[in-house]
Amino acid sequence: MSSAEEYRVTGVVIGGSNYREKDKLITIFSLELGKISALLKGVNGANSKLKYASQPFCFAVFELVKKGDFFIVTQVSAIDNFFELTENYDNFIEASYMLKLCNNYIKSGMVSEQLFISFINCLKAITYDNASAQVVVAQFILRFLDCLGYALDFSTCSKCEAKLYNGNLSLVHGGLICENCLSFEKNDFNVQEIGLKKQEFAYLKIINNTTPAKLKNIKVKQIVAGELLKTLKDYLGYVLN
Numbered sequence: 001m002s003s004a005e006e007y008r009v010t011g012v013v014i015g016g017s018n019y020r021e022k023d024k025l026i027t028i029f030s031l032e033l034g035k036i037s038a039l040l041k042g043v044n045g046a047n048s049k050l051k052y053a054s055q056p057f058c059f060a061v062f063e064l065v066k067k068g069d070f071f072i073v074t075q076v077s078a079i080d081n082f083f084e085l086t087e088n089y090d091n092f093i094e095a096s097y098m099l100k101l102c103n104n105y106i107k108s109g110m111v112s113e114q115l116f117i118s119f120i121n122c123l124k125a126i127t128y129d130n131a132s133a134q135v136v137v138a139q140f141i142l143r144f145l146d147c148l149g150y151a152l153d154f155s156t157c158s159k160c161e162a163k164l165y166n167g168n169l170s171l172v173h174g175g176l177i178c179e180n181c182l183s184f185e186k187n188d189f190n191v192q193e194i195g196l197k198k199q200e201f202a203y204l205k206i207i208n209n210t211t212p213a214k215l216k217n218i219k220v221k222q223i224v225a226g227e228l229l230k231t232l233k234d235y236l237g238y239v240l241n
């Protein structure tokens with residue numbers, strides 16, 4: 001028998017699909033190993049004790065053995081399943097967006113302690129703090145950009161380096177640019193720039209500088225938060241493509 005390596009990771013289930021008749025292949029975003037796939041054996045059977053570990057948002061300590069290219073889950077100690085998320089449709093949708101972002105765009109082998117901690121804190125803020133899900137997800141996108149190497153600098157224009165009082169998202173310069181640079185860019189038909197209202201820039205800066213536990217204190221009108229989040233999602237979409 002070949003020797004199997006054993007691992008213990010703390011992670012959240014971010015995806016899964018059925019595998020053979022009774023098994024499930026789950027995707028875990030973990031603190032220690034980043035994004036991994038692991039097999040839950042017999043989980044589709046009637047008496048499986050690991051059933052809850054096949055559900056998205058399951059936050060747990062996973063005992064794993066590595067055999068060849070993949071992991072097999074041997075034991076799961078649940079920490080949380082963020083069940084209350086399902087009680088509010090809007091919160092659930094936004095939390096699911098974070099889940100999909102991790103599932104689709106974290107590359108295998110990419111380990112980021114900072115992003116993992118942000119992910120957990122954001123899930124907690126939405127589930128337990130009654131924080132605006134839109135504000136929370138906006139912060140998660142900022143951390144995600146950071147992790148991809150596209151952190152936004154709220155103090156200086158990424159083109160002319162002038163001090164920023166208002167900022168606009170620029171794909172060409174990979175960050176925030178000032179008003180002057182935006183109007184200059186607008187004359188060039190080949191570039192994509194996203195203008196931000198002064199208020200949106202101010203909120204984004206506050207969201208960026210607030211600890212996750214205090215996100216609940218940020219009160220933004222839902223329509224403003226919704227538009228800001230849409231803009232940010234669009235920008236991230238461009239960056240990812």
Ligand SMILES: [Zn+2]
Pocket residue numbers: 157158159160161162177178179180181
């Ligand atoms: Zn500028």
